[in-house]
Amino acid sequence: MNAVIGRLGQGKAVALRRALRDIFSWRFALLIVSVLIVIYPLLWVVSLAFSGQQSLTLVQLPPDAGVGQQLLALVPLPEQWTLANFRAVLTEQPFLRWIGNSLVVAVATTIVGLSLSCTAAYAFSRFRFAGRQRGLTLFLISQMFPAVLMLIPLYVIVVQWLGLGNSWLGLILVYAITALPFCVWMLKGYFDSLPYEIEESALLEGASRWTIFIRIILPLARPAIAVTGLFAFMTAWNEFILASIFMDDESRYTVPVGLRFFVSDYASEWGYFAAGSILVSLPVILLFLSLQRFLVSGLSAGAVKG
């Protein structure tokens, strides 16, 4: 008993010593500095959201103050903390409904995008066929044409020809296709790294390609799928212009469209916008958190070929 406690104490001491060693290492210093740089602009967003005000406060140094006080003036802290902006965002418009719409669209985009890209990536990785290289390049080309200039043709196709205006299906299809190239490329790299032997023996035992794909490849590629899925989700989650052009019914708006109600030509409610942005990014942060263990292995572990 005593020994156990002693060992525990010892373990704690070791952990503490390790933590201290970490904290005084150059790596730690570097990380602290980069985190500060990375989150500093975000702190302005947070401070604005909690300030209850609508415009970014100007920084003006107190003229005859010490350097310390002057530096303090540069720290983004609201004069008073209040949830007023959040309350207004959530109550004065159907914000939760819009978030719900966005969830539907983004989740469906993820599913459609992943189904299309997994199958395509599997073919690109496992089959040797004429036009394989060209096919992969075609996916890349789709990222090269400026998106702003695709608006009108996309409107013509989706709304006029397919009759999918004011429906989520239209948005989902467009978003899924937009995310496709990235997903295909990354998944193909991951599939490439999965050992072929398992499939070979399954083929010998008479399993069909489809069974192999569903039963063996997809479970093995779970980390990569999680990450590309996250990417597809983000594509749909943050898109504004197509959503505002396709939807003709306010109750069908997605949340980025709703957010832009706070910004106009003349005057903008930046406080509401900041609060809304933070609310919008919460689901994404939660997703990051839950996928984090995949995030570091999923994107690219597979891409390293032996």
Add this chain to the structure above:
Amino acid sequence: MLNWRGARHSLCLLRLLVLLLLASQVNARETLSLWHGYRGAERVAFEQLIEDFNRSQGDIQVNALAVPFGGYADKLSAALPRGQGPDLFVFAHDRLGGWASAGHTVAPIDRLVSERLRQRFPPNLIDAMTFAGDLYGLPLAFKSPALILNTDLVATAPATTDDMVAIARQHTDRSAGRFGLTYVYTEPFFHGMLMNSFGPGPFRRGGSLDVDSPGNIASVEMLVDWAREERILPEEPSSALVTNLFNQGRAAMAISGPWMLGEIAPEVNYRVVPLPLNSESGRPLAPWVAVEGLFLSARSANPAAAVAVMEYLTRRQSAERMAIQGGQLPANTRAFAHPSIANNDTAMAFRRQLEEAVPIPNLPAMTLVWVPLKNLLKKVVKGAAQPEAELHLLQRQLQGDLARLERSRERSEVTAQVPIWLWLVPVALVLAALWLWTRYRRRLMANWHANRTAYLYILPAMLGMLVLVFFPLLYGLILSFTDTTVFNEHTPLWSRFVGLDNYAAILGDFDLWRGEGVARSLDFDNFYWTLLITILWTASNVILAVGLALIMALALDKPIFGRNAFRLLLILPWAIPNYITALVWKGMFHPQFGVINQGLQVLGVAPVAWFDSIGASFFTGVVTNVWLSIPFMMVVILGGLQSIPRELYEVARVEGAGRWFQFRSITLPLLKPVLIPAVILSVVWTFNMFNVIYLVSDGAPAGANDILITKAFRIGFEKYQYAYAAAYSIVILALLFCYAVWQMRVSRTMEAVR
């Protein structure tokens, strides 16, 4: 005589018939859709009004849709010309000329509007809604700037501009961040008050362009005097800055419109007064007024019902409610007689200002003036150019743009025959396809049979790409061989065909300089200049992002205290919508009130005018974009690092290899398969990174820092030369394609076979 009378009779009969027809249409139950961009209190009042209208009668039901400002114009221009969209919509009047000349967008309502209905509105507001003699809608509200005084600092309203400048001078203390006068003086909308007080503005009475008239030169010179000699104005003005300075009591006077009133802090005492007299010209400063009009869409099946809605919404009672509940300045000026409006000094000041205000010209050419004039104003107030020379240059440049549009309009008026050779194109295509088919049929069939599974797996994805990516691309490609502009969008495609003219104009313009002698300067609109900037932009972004992300990933690779927290925090910029973070960065770079310059001052370094020089402005974009793209790169690299077998490092260490050697011979080579696709994709994305450039530096100074995609956007959406913009996009595509092919050749990642 008899004949004439007969004609008159039949005309009367016809009119009666039309009226009856229209009346019967009104009687049928009709659902109309209405789009508007209102928000806040204005929106609540407006939608209540529409509800009341729906309840007040049973014939017409109006469905209102609020569209956020950022997407409104695009939504209209996507829907209306294609026979979609609302029956009526609320929009600022200054686009009217463009819509009316383009056709198929808005429809005239003259025949449905009685003289009495017209009398509701002041004549200048009706003029605003009229183009080429036709009335296209009824005015709903007006917005014009006026002078807003901080009454704790300025008690009496200045009568002349000389007075105003004198007062402003007393209240300016630049080192303390105090300014006598603040307004967004680089915005042409606000500069209009000076131009209109010297002369007729950017156009002559007949509508021809005249930006370099003596009056306009005098107006710009006056502004330069205020900004550079009197130094009463803050730098890099924006509406947020104006509101902030005024709210903090650091601006004695502001020139702004009714939209600012809601944002003035409760502790600030203010008064709105009409703008003073221009001491030089002796005429009052005449601000531009933007009229929010109810427009009839060309696709509306029932114009009479739509006009009935307009009539209701502009009634005196409606106008009073919009004014009292929504804080609007109603175009039906009789509403100002309502006691609670008549006793409102602020509303009445704007009402008085309206007497001197001039509607923004609604000529199609006006839309071409905004951006270049803004760039000119920004340039001259910084002393980077002389007003007169610069205005002459602008006049010439705009005339060129106008001539382009005019040519396309003239072509559209000539009813052209389908050229015979055009028929050859589809014939040739069919023949080529047939030949290819007979030639390669066997190989194709064999291929299909051999790889059917593979093709079936790819088919769904390819089908989607075909419809939603390659069709739009083909559309763009075809468009790029025409001279499509806003004016001839509706003529048949073949009549707009100009072959390779657009490409020749883009690629064949090697003249990097414009102007002569002293005024000689780099032409930032030149394709090769923009290409150079784009390449520098892409290279510096990708190199910096990859380098920094690599360093961070290396630091995070091995276990460290708080590793998960670091990982999450470093990823955050990816999670927050980049629209707001880009604007935060822009605010941080503000030369006077931005955190970055303030920080530099604390450290004893002179502040930098971030948006004045090409290098500094370029830097702001790069910093923002690198900040935005590090998280993605870091995650990719982190994944790559995690999958490198640790044993390799151990072996290397046993062999006595140093850290640098380990990094070079193990880490980098094994990262390559991860890095190269990521780098290719990130080059493509950065090359086409629209948001950051557009939101942060906006191409400052004067479009020098525009990249190809923002330039293409400006050509398409600010100059309305759709075909030229499409050709630009195709050039972008070709460049990126060459890059990708080259990169893949070099790295051969594509050929990596398991």
